[in-house]
Amino acid sequence: MKNGMRLLAIAALLLARAAGAQTIEGILVSPLHPTPHDRVALTVVGTQSPDCPFVWQEPERDRVYPAFFLTAKLPTCSSPPQPFRHTFLLDPLAAGTYYAQVRLSNLPYGHSFEVFQVVEPSRLLSLAENGLFQVNVSWRNPKDGTSGAGFAQRLADDSGAFWFFSPDNVEVTVKILDGRPVNGHRWVFIASLTDLAMDVTVLENRNDCLSLPTFPPSCPTKIYSQEAGKNRNFIDVNAFEE
Amino acid sequence: MKALLRNLTLAALLCAPAVHAVEDYTAIRIEPERPTPNDPIHITVTMGAQDDPEFHLARIQGNRIEIQYTTYAYPDIPPPYVKWTYETTVGPLSAGLYTVEVQEGGYPGYSKTFEVAGPDPSLDLLATDQSVFTVTVDFQQPGSDQRSTAYGVPLTRQSGYFWFFDPDNAELTVKILDGRAVNGRYWVFLASMTDLEFTARVTQCPANPASDVPCVSREYHGKPHANANILDVNFQGL
Numbered sequence: 387m388k389n390g391m392r393l394l395a396i397a398a399l400l401l402a403r404a405a406g407a408q409t410i411e412g413i414l415v416s417p418l419h420p421t422p423h424d425r426v427a428l429t430v431v432g433t434q435s436p437d438c439p440f441v442w443q444e445p446e447r448d449r450v451y452p453a454f455f456l457t458a459k460l461p462t463c464s465s466p467p468q469p470f471r472h473t474f475l476l477d478p479l480a481a482g483t484y485y486a487q488v489r490l491s492n493l494p495y496g497h498s499f500e501v502f503q504v505v506e507p508s509r510l511l512s513l514a515e516n517g518l519f520q521v522n523v524s525w526r527n528p529k530d531g532t533s534g535a536g537f538a539q540r541l542a543d544d545s546g547a548f549w550f551f552s553p554d555n556v557e558v559t560v561k562i563l564d565g566r567p568v569n570g571h572r573w574v575f576i577a578s579l580t581d582l583a584m585d586v587t588v589l590e591n592r593n594d595c596l597s598l599p600t601f602p603p604s605c606p607t608k609i610y611s612q613e614a615g616k617n618r619n620f621i622d623v624n625a626f627e628e
Numbered sequence: 629m630k631a632l633l634r635n636l637t638l639a640a641l642l643c644a645p646a647v648h649a650v651e652d653y654t655a656i657r658i659e660p661e662r663p664t665p666n667d668p669i670h671i672t673v674t675m676g677a678q679d680d681p682e683f684h685l686a687r688i689q690g691n692r693i694e695i696q697y698t699t700y701a702y703p704d705i706p707p708p709y710v711k712w713t714y715e716t717t718v719g720p721l722s723a724g725l726y727t728v729e730v731q732e733g734g735y736p737g738y739s740k741t742f743e744v745a746g747p748d749p750s751l752d753l754l755a756t757d758q759s760v761f762t763v764t765v766d767f768q769q770p771g772s773d774q775r776s777t778a779y780g781v782p783l784t785r786q787s788g789y790f791w792f793f794d795p796d797n798a799e800l801t802v803k804i805l806d807g808r809a810v811n812g813r814y815w816v817f818l819a820s821m822t823d824l825e826f827t828a829r830v831t832q833c834p835a836n837p838a839s840d841v842p843c844v845s846r847e848y849h850g851k852p853h854a855n856a857n858i859l860d861v862n863f864q865g866l
Contacts, residue, residue, distance in 0.1 A: 412727040412741025498729050498736035501654050545798035554786045559801040559819050577819035
């Protein structure tokens, strides 16, 4: 039975190839780490003939499983194919694991399930040297008395950003470089895109000090403060001596 | 032909991954998250199963990276399932689209598609009307007269950053907000974490490329040996 299924699956794949130049390569998910605040973009990538492109239906969500089905009719024309991208924007999703699958309505099988995670946003950013440094941002608006903590977005190993009100609206970027070969210190760079009051706290988890049962943690810490109504950057090339 | 289609449908149904069995643990992670043609690519696969899935890298065929596993279902043993992890490294891979496909016994299961791309000298940000802002940046090399191109990385639909020397080292963050409801203009923010001299160009073009409406553009300069942000709340858009 299993051999029969294998043959059928191979036949299905061969049929897909024989269907012509129209191919589905997969689904790209954006942003890379969506949160429940984001609209998730599912971009189907592949090739199609400009003369008869795929005609897509609205994404369909499974009633039971956390899965989305992106359905199109497989066009049949033989003109040379070109790469295409077709993006579906989903409404924000609760945290969890989700699947997306391309289905071609005139073929009796779907592609493999693209898996992606929606995660709760973190208020803590781990940066540089395998996450040795932990950064958080607290903000205050003295005009209306509101305050809060920024949500972290990782940019790269050494760089990250924080948003306050909308994930599309970055308010602070931070990077930490290892300047020890030059002057024996790490270098902290903070660029502000806000005029709200804020404190950027950078903590070095030296000798795994965060695991000690002390509060506040007995870790080397630096706080960079911006006053309300100001917009200032910080470049501290004398932070966290070795 | 009809019988073949029926069999194919049946095969597809039988081959469908047991989503409910693995959904709590199923994940495929790619490192680095935005690989270039110079990077080895580290793949981490996790899934839930009752017994060791015995993962192995099956083959790399074209742009498909196939990882296979075998699970043994014990109907009498209820969940919870144990989390299993498999790690492998492939590449570097040439620029293009790739799919990691995790297969059970050779049948398609779940997958992750990712793009290997060379550094991009421009950054496209979307306006609320779907028109596109293209941002480019060049900078003065320290200690020389040469100018170099900075490379853009998208962060969200309306923001991104540029790196100069190292992809891990963001130098300039850009966001463009639609302030037209307030003052009829777009707001361009450039947050600098460098003291090198740079020039940023922001160009907005119509959503429809066939449109006769010309693109609009503005340049912003960061002075040498200074670190300052640029906040322009008067970008006259299209």
